[in-house]
Amino acid sequence: MKPKAAIRGLPVYEPGKPLEEVKRELGLDDVIKLASNENPFGCSPKVKERLASEFSSLPLYPEGTAPELRRALSERLKVDPEGIILGNGSDEIIQMVSRAYLETGDEAVMADKTFPRYKTQTLIEGAKPVEVPLREGVHDLSGMLRRVTDRTKILWICNPNNPTGTIVDAPSLTGFLEELPDHVLVVIDEAYAEYVTDPAYPDSVRLLEKHPRLIVLRTFSKIHGLASLRIGYGLAHPDIVRELNRVREPFNVNRLAQRAALAALEDEAFVRTCREQNRRGIEQILRRLEEWNLFYYPPHGNFILLDTGRPADEAFEFLLKRGVIVRSGKALGYPTFIRVTVGTPEQNRRFLDALGEFVAEKEADRP
Ligand SMILES: Cc1ncc(COP(=O)(O)O)c(C=O)c1O
Numbered sequence: 001m002k003p004k005a006a007i008r009g010l011p012v013y014e015p016g017k018p019l020e021e022v023k024r025e026l027g028l029d030d031v032i033k034l035a036s037n038e039n040p041f042g043c044s045p046k047v048k049e050r051l052a053s054e055f056s057s058l059p060l061y062p063e064g065t066a067p068e069l070r071r072a073l074s075e076r077l078k079v080d081p082e083g084i085i086l087g088n089g090s091d092e093i094i095q096m097v098s099r100a101y102l103e104t105g106d107e108a109v110m111a112d113k114t115f116p117r118y119k120t121q122t123l124i125e126g127a128k129p130v131e132v133p134l135r136e137g138v139h140d141l142s143g144m145l146r147r148v149t150d151r152t153k154i155l156w157i158c159n160p161n162n163p164t165g166t167i168v169d170a171p172s173l174t175g176f177l178e179e180l181p182d183h184v185l186v187v188i189d190e191a192y193a194e195y196v197t198d199p200a201y202p203d204s205v206r207l208l209e210k211h212p213r214l215i216v217l218r219t220f221s222k223i224h225g226l227a228s229l230r231i232g233y234g235l236a237h238p239d240i241v242r243e244l245n246r247v248r249e250p251f252n253v254n255r256l257a258q259r260a261a262l263a264a265l266e267d268e269a270f271v272r273t274c275r276e277q278n279r280r281g282i283e284q285i286l287r288r289l290e291e292w293n294l295f296y297y298p299p300h301g302n303f304i305l306l307d308t309g310r311p312a313d314e315a316f317e318f319l320l321k322r323g324v325i326v327r328s329g330k331a332l333g334y335p336t337f338i339r340v341t342v343g344t345p346e347q348n349r350r351f352l353d354a355l356g357e358f359v360a361e362k363e364a365d366r367p
Pocket residue numbers: 036037088089090091092115158161162189191218219220221227230231232
């Protein structure tokens with residue numbers, strides 16, 4: 001028995017190293033994980049209160065279309081509730097979009113160093129990923145435009161981009177959308193949108209009104225701190241959402257996730273606090289990187305991609321032994337970089353202490 005040709009040789013997704021695994025393997029008690037861009041401040045306390053009210057409904061299937069949550073999102077974002085789809089994480093919406101729109105031989109344009117699920121889902125559908133190199137860590141929109149052909153079905157823009165943390169600004173994006181041929185669906189993945197404070201960041205929700213071939217992806221996994229519940233959403237023209245619903249699993253978003261997301265959405269103060277703490281955390285880390293003369297890409301999300309100047313796995317292992325899990329840049333296409341999630345002030349200090357030791361040791365080793 002052989003699996004279908006499209007998935008032969010496909011890599012299995014490698015997540016950040018789990019906390020429990022590191023504790024077990026290294027015999028450490030006190031480990032911090034700054035590897036998967038989770039929220040170090042947890043989630044809104046309102047979520048926990050609200051979840052309890054859902055426990056008695058656990059034997060019942062959830063409402064697949066999540067009407068209450070869609071209504072709340074539509075009011076918040078001023079969009080048509082028919083133009084919203086929920087997913088088991090935005091990961092699942094990436095899968096749904098690929099499943100609904102890609103056929104064998106189609107092409108999907110994406111950056112060469114970006115969130116890996118766009119490429120994987122493209123390959124699973126038997127389509128061809130067309131990877132366009134980033135320019136100084138930023139999506140090269142004109143380069144992407146040049147690679148669009150009659151076969152192009154989807155164009156992915158990760159904004160802020162994971163792993164670089166850079167953004168495409170509003171003038172560049174609007175100009176690009178004007179020029180793009182009508183047969184291409186553009187997906188803007190905004191998993192980290194709520195963290196962005198740069199005024200040049202596009203208001204993509206408003207762009208939806210003008211561009212019926214646009215899909216915007218958001219998630220409750222990052223600033224809302226609900227990664228374990230798996231819930232994200234897509235915003236698009238109702239015609240696109242109708243197509244996506246054809247390939248959606250019937251009960252894809254569970255009851256607890258829907259209830260928690262509703263509570264999280266209401267707690268705007270929590271989101272504001274996390275955004276502010278994240279901004280301070282970025283300053284705390286960048287100050288030291290500047291002192292050590294380490295290169296980094298300008299961060300707009302809740303993570304920083306920085307160059308250690310040494311093989312990425314060396315830095316990764318060094319930090320791991322000191323109980324700090326980061327992401328090695330090796331698998332991300334940056335063989336001397338690490339990606340670190342911005343943590344609490346204390347977690348950032350611990351990371352910086354360990355990285356400082358690494359930098360000093362490597363400096364001393366130099367001939
Ligand atoms: C850019 C980007 N998109 C999507 C996701 C998936 O998020 P979710 O937890 O909503 O599936 C992530 C998670 O790290 C991400 O970084």
